[in-house]
Amino acid sequence: QIQLQQSGPGLVKPSQTLSLTCDISGDSVSRNDTAWNWFRQSPSRGLEWLGWTYGGWQWYNDHVVSVKGRIIINPDTSKNQFSLQLTSVTPEDTAIYYCARARSGAFAYWGQGTLVTVSS
Amino acid sequence: EIVLTQSPATLSVSPGERATLSCRASQSVSKKLAWYQHKPGQAPRLVISDASTRATGIPPRFSGSGSGTEFTLTISSLQSEDLAVYYCQQSGDWPWAFGQGTKVEIK
Numbered sequence: 001q002i003q004l005q006q007s008g009p010g011l012v013k014p015s016q017t018l019s020l021t022c023d024i025s026g027d028s029v030s031r032n033d034t035a036w037n038w039f040r041q042s043p044s045r046g047l048e049w050l051g052w053t054y055g056g057w058q059w060y061n062d063h064v065v066s067v068k069g070r071i072i073i074n075p076d077t078s079k080n081q082f083s084l085q086l087t088s089v090t091p092e093d094t095a096i097y098y099c100a101r102a103r104s105g106a107f108a109y110w111g112q113g114t115l116v117t118v119s120s
Numbered sequence: 121e122i123v124l125t126q127s128p129a130t131l132s133v134s135p136g137e138r139a140t141l142s143c144r145a146s147q148s149v150s151k152k153l154a155w156y157q158h159k160p161g162q163a164p165r166l167v168i169s170d171a172s173t174r175a176t177g178i179p180p181r182f183s184g185s186g187s188g189t190e191f192t193l194t195i196s197s198l199q200s201e202d203l204a205v206y207y208c209q210q211s212g213d214w215p216w217a218f219g220q221g222t223k224v225e226i227k
Contacts, residue, residue: 039164046221047164047218047221098164100164105152105154105169105170105212105216106170106175106209107156108175110163110164110165111163112163
C-alpha cells in the first residue's frame, strides 16, 4: 500500500526557508518511471503545481512565477523521501502544501497536506 | 503549451440530479486526461484517469468520457459528499497542465 507522509513546521518566519519532507512507503523515490511532486493550495491562487523530482533530475513549474529561483526539490534515496525547500518566504507563501506521486500521467497518491503559515 | 478550460466555473445541482462538468483542451491530448476531486480540508483525489477509467474506490456514479479536445465528467446522481472543486489535468503533451477548476455546489 502506497502512502505519502508529510512532515515539517507549520509556521515559518518571513525571509526564512520553508522546508517540508515527504516520506514514501510502498514505493521508491528512485524509480525511473515515477515523478514525485509538490503542490500548494491557497484561496487566492487555487491549486499550484510547483515541480517534481523524477529519475534523479528536477523540474520546476515556470508558470508559478512567485516561486521561481526560490524552490528546490530533492530526493533522498537513503531515506526514501523527497523534500521541498522554499527560500526567502513571504506571507504570500502561506498555503497548504501537498506532496504527490505521478505515474502514467496521473497523480494517484497524495500526502495529507501541511498548512504552512508565514508570519512573524 | 496546451491550455485546459473548464466550464462552468460553478455548478449548483440538487441532490439526486445529474452534474455534467466540461473540460476543453486547446490541442488534442488523445485520451490522456484525468479528473480530480478536491474537498475542503482534504488532499485532492484522483477520480478518473485516461479520460474514462475510474480510480480505485471511486463510486460508479462518476464517469468520464471524451477524447482529443473535449472531455466530460458526469456525476449521475449527486450526493452531498460530492461537494468539491473538480480539476481536469492533461498528460498528453509536455508540459502537463491543470484546468482552473469547477466548483460543485449542492443546491
